[in-house]
Amino acid sequence: MDRFSRYVNELFEWNEQMKQFLESEEVGQNSELWEQLDDFTELIEGTDRQLSNEELLSLQAKAEHIHEHMENYFKRKQEVGTIWVVEKTLQPGEHSLPELPYPYNALEPFISEEIMKLHHDIHHRSYVDGLNKAELNLKKARETNDFSLIKHWSRELAFHGSGHYLHTIFWNNMSPNGGGTPQGLLKDEIKHYFGSFAAFKQHFSEAAKQVEGVGWALLVWSPRARHLEVLQSERHMLLTQWDTIPLLVLDVWEHAFYLQYKNKRAEYVDNWWNLVNWHNVESRFEKAADKKWSTV
Numbered sequence: 001m002d003r004f005s006r007y008v009n010e011l012f013e014w015n016e017q018m019k020q021f022l023e024s025e026e027v028g029q030n031s032e033l034w035e036q037l038d039d040f041t042e043l044i045e046g047t048d049r050q051l052s053n054e055e056l057l058s059l060q061a062k063a064e065h066i067h068e069h070m071e072n073y074f075k076r077k078q079e080v081g082t083i084w085v086v087e088k089t090l091q092p093g094e095h096s097l098p099e100l101p102y103p104y105n106a107l108e109p110f111i112s113e114e115i116m117k118l119h120h121d122i123h124h125r126s127y128v129d130g131l132n133k134a135e136l137n138l139k140k141a142r143e144t145n146d147f148s149l150i151k152h153w154s155r156e157l158a159f160h161g162s163g164h165y166l167h168t169i170f171w172n173n174m175s176p177n178g179g180g181t182p183q184g185l186l187k188d189e190i191k192h193y194f195g196s197f198a199a200f201k202q203h204f205s206e207a208a209k210q211v212e213g214v215g216w217a218l219l220v221w222s223p224r225a226r227h228l229e230v231l232q233s234e235r236h237m238l239l240t241q242w243d244t245i246p247l248l249v250l251d252v253w254e255h256a257f258y259l260q261y262k263n264k265r266a267e268y269v270d271n272w273w274n275l276v277n278w279h280n281v282e283s284r285f286e287k288a289a290d291k292k293w294s295t296v
């Protein structure tokens with residue numbers, strides 16, 4: 001086999017591997033990537049393996065173009081890790097306790113080993129277990145169409161879900177080599193919105209010190225306002241799961257239906273489904289689904 005034929009064969013194999021990769025990543029058949037790979041297969045199969053230099057160069061350019069396209073696609077898809085990481089989707093009840101990213105005593109003297117052991121192994125684990133339990137019970141409710149405990153399990157879902165997600169962020173927000181000030185885009189954005197790092201730090205510290213009862217201080221990004229914000233959360237939630245993105249919402253405050261439906265909220269909810277703009281929900285979902293943090 002001459003050098004050219006070998007090269008064409010290699011391209012063919014590479015193309016097949018890319019297809020397998022798209023399958024493993026569950027890239028939809030309607031994606032442009034599939035079309036490009038299929039066209040490329042046809043092109044290779046159509047060559048008589050006696051290519052001129054020019055034809056070979058054009059084939060190579062096409063391969064490079066597809067490669068670049070795929071790389072961009074997966075870069076956009078994945079915020080963490082390399083493009084070769086296969087993202088796992090969690091089924092109900094599949095959450096697991098993430099390892100601490102450092103030893104228990106690594107944050108001393110600021111946070112003791114004893115606290116970290118208790119906090120991570122006991123408290124965080126109980127959120128993971130509680131979240132799994134709530135998800136499984138809600139799955140069961142859907143299967144049996146018995147929603148009599150929906151309020152209880154929604155509350156559990158929010159409490160333990162926020163507990164698990166926020167602690168996972170919290171562990172990674174800290175490092176034995178931490179401290180100092182942020183750099184890059186975040187530095188610019190903090191200065192832009194809060195005026196200075198010192199002003200932000202003061203705001204965040206006061207929010208944390210003055211949370212009523214137990215809870216959290218959070219620096220968040222608002223995709224709507226397109227700026228940072230500091231929030232307080234009492235406990236973990238008020239029935240919310242922090243670290244999630246709303247896609248479809250239904251206002252059941254009385255002002256939303258009382259004039260027309262009086263106290264018949266159920267009738268309003270049933271009728272409301274006639275109004276859902278799924279195009280809007282789909283587009284929110286497509287943008288939101290691009291955000292993927294690590295599952296553990």
Ligand SMILES: [Fe+2]
Nearest residue numbers: 119123124167
């Ligand atoms: Fe905690």
